[in-house]
Amino acid sequence: MNTAPRTYAIRVDGHLDDHWSAWLGELDLARDDDGTTVTVSVADQAQLHGVLAGLRDIGAVITELRTTGTPAPICPSVLERPLQTERLTLRPATADDADPTWAFRQLKSVNEWLTGCPADLEGYRELFSKPARLATTVILTLGHDPEAPTIGDFMLRREDAWAQLDVADQARDTQAELGWVLDPAFTGHGYATEAGRELLRYCFEDLGVRRVTANCFLGNDASWRLMERVGMRREVHAVRESLHRSGRWLDTVGYAILEQEWSPA
Structure with missing residues (x-):
């Protein structure tokens, strides 16, 4: 048949x-x-x-x-369990985290440097709740109480390093990429730095990756300064490489840190 x-x-x-x-x-x-x-x-x-x-x-x-025609698979979170630092909790995202993260992501000062943000809450909920998005989103809360306020979110994505085809298997899942957004109401207290250092520890000690990267617009100095505070070094400065929604072609910078360059705080 x-x-x-x-x-x-x-x-x-x-x-x-x-x-x-x-x-x-x-x-x-x-x-x-x-x-x-x-x-x-x-x-x-x-x-x-x-x-x-x-x-x-x-x-x-x-x-x-x-x-196609079958339900999308459940994507496990890259963050396998909640992490705690002295002042913070980092946990895997759920669909319920759409509303609290929308509260700061839709702010003009925050969205200035983001890839984009839907114009309304319903559109954002739909985007945020996609399995692949949830799997790479880490929620940052202040304190260790389950009801603690959400003050930011991180992107943690595990990925393959580039490799020639005959050694591609050896490069799978060997690096990770970080990104972050912090509620402006909670900046200036070192929370993003504390969280970033913990995620680097998790990447190297728990995930066992060999390299972690991050990138941003050069004009987003708060972001690249954070990369430097957690020990990353600038590898790339691309001149007028990315088109901003303002219509300007802007410089971007890329940072990285190798496992052997990292040391616990």
């Missing part, structure tokens, strides 16, 4: 340009507002493996692979 071919949805981090469609076998590319791209592969396992290999060849980070 003949059966219909399976259809696979593949989500990758970042927006892929249309010119990669031919590289991937003339597949349609759909770019989502959350900064990811979805492509659909209709074929047998051999073609699916070819598409996956093509994505790896161009350095794309695959965040989801599923058969």
Whole structure:
């Protein structure tokens, strides 16, 4: 008996340009507002493996692979358990965290440096609650009480390092990327630095990665100064590399720290 071919949805981090469609076998590319791209592969396992290999060849980070028409899989959080510092708790995000994080993310002074933020709370809830987004979001609360206020959120994403194909297996899950947003009402107390140092500890001691990266607009000096306070070094200064919503092409900077460069505070 003949059966219909399976259809696979593949989500990758970042927006892929249309010119990669031919590289991937003339597949349609759909770019989502959350900064990811979805492509659909209709074929047998051999073609699916070819598409996956093509994505790896161009350095794309695959965040989801599923058969269409079935529920999206549950994505486990990169943060496997809550962490506590002297003054803070860092825990995996849930859909219920959309409202408290919206309260500061929609502020003009905060959104100035973000990739984007939906114009209304309902749109933000939908974006925030996507499994891939929840899996990489860490909620920062003040104190250790379960009812403690949310004062920020971090992005923690584990990823493959770039590698040549014959050694790609050795590069899987060997690095992580950090990002952060802090409620302006709680800046100036060292909370972001305290949380950042704890997440670096978690990356190196618990996840066992070899390298952690972070990046931002050069104009976001509060962010890159934080990178330096937690021990990261500037590796990249790209001149007028990114288009800001103001219409200006702005410089960006990239920071990193290796496991052997890190030391507990």
